[in-house]
Amino acid sequence: MESFFSRYKNPLLLMAVLFVQVIMLATQVKRPDDPKNPSSGGTRLIRVWAVNIITPIERGFIGTGHFFRNTWHNYIDLHDVRNQNRKLQAEVDRLRMEQAKLKEDAEQSRRLQNLLGFKEKFIGKTVAAQVIGSSGSEQSRVIYIDKGSHDGLKQDMAVITPDGIVGKVKEVYFMSSQVLVINDRDSGAGVILEKSRLQGDLHGSSQGETVVKNVMSDEKVDVGEKVITSGGDRIYPKGLPVGNVTAVNSDSDKPLFLSISIKPAANLSRLEEVLVITKMTEELPNANQTAGPIRAADILAQRLPTVPKLPEKAVENANDKTQEKIPRKQPNDAGASTQPQRPISGGPAKKVVSGANPGVTEQSSKPAAPKLPKTKKSAADQSPQATSPKSTQTDKPETQPMPASGEKPPE
């Protein structure tokens, strides 16, 4: 027996080491670290040690390089221009992000999605981070950033650039974090094709490609179409740019679905600085938006110039006179209710009835006011335009310009 072990010492040791490693690997793959939450994986101690040893060196390396580079640029070469350029670049980045968000908001308004009352997620707070390392292999697409739990980072926070999304935080260490880039084969994100509004899942691959899957093959997808985040994954805020469609093929695994190749909007192979979204604000559409559909007439009423103020009595008299002189034309209650009613200085107050139709006013119990003079209404009635459809706007006497408040209109 002793000769057997001494003779096959090397292969036996190799098998022992391999066995231990396979057991370790199988344990990692099969068993979640948190039994209560199978999807959550903890951080291996060896990973923490290795990262904590290497990243300070990388940070020092980066810091030293930046120190000399900044010294050269700041104090010798174009100090002011560089500072200004940096500020402008930051402003441009901020505006580009804002533009992307506003564009998507406008699209949402157009489709009246805000009427659904769901919560929209917006970027609340970001932390800028420097990319200090990567996995160094083509099989694993991860990067390391110089911000960690010390800076408030947590797992599954979205990492973006002003150009588009980059990935999500996978592991958080004290002074650094590991970010899973969207072209890694283990990554995933919910996306929407901007024009066709088709939803799909973004995946990476071993070759570093980004592909949108789970889009039915009978849908039409154009090359060059923009892809944005859908927000459905609860990691990336909705509306952030993801990339552009470069090719559309059928999925080899699922023949009924498409495999849409994407060129990422962010330059994933040359990342230097990224933003980590540490806080997302949730906003509900306001009550006016959720009360009901917005009519075009309401929007126009808000945008058109306001009608001059009318004396209250004049308004009442105008109604009376109109009814007397123009019996064939009944006052349009609905139309009148849409006209703005404002308190007139010096005149009796009108009580605005609150309710579904705020334009409806409560008539005061006063005697009939003096007759109104001939207004443009009468002229309008005589004119050919009175029969035109547009006359419905002009045949309301209360909308015509009236004398100044407090003055009695001439007989």
Next chain:
Amino acid sequence: MSGAVTYTSREEIDVHRFSWGISVGIPLLAIFIQVFFPVRLDFLKVFDLPLLVTIFFAVARRKPITGLITGALIGTVQDAFSSQPIGLNGIAKTMIGYLASSLGVRLDVDNPGSRFLMTVGFYLLHRFIYTVIDIGLVGASEPQNWGHLLFCAVCNGVLAVPLFALLDRFKQRS
């Protein structure tokens, strides 16, 4: 450049050793370069410096046990920087370290031609082992780009020739 791999008797083969500083520092430096430089220069990902260092130390020491332990440690640390489960590179480099040191016992692999061929062969074997473990244990089902794989193997073989020559300076005859 001669591509011949010549048989050499055990007595003719020099067994080398390295100082502790070199034994620890060179692998760590290789891992550091591997994880740091591809951030700015993405094409450097085609190289696998930890694998080259594993092959070099295993061949130079010509001790299978030392070779497999070197490969296991380097691979495990390299795994720590990836998003994959720890052990993929560890297992693959353990086997490469063992095979390289076993090969070093039997063959003269000190000339540039044999080093190039040896590195190309070990790189392909390393990727093969890695893929088998990846599919068999981790459950990956990604197709392999064989053309790119061959390109990477040749690139690593080309890099191995000057790199091994540089590392030869740290050898100490035992």
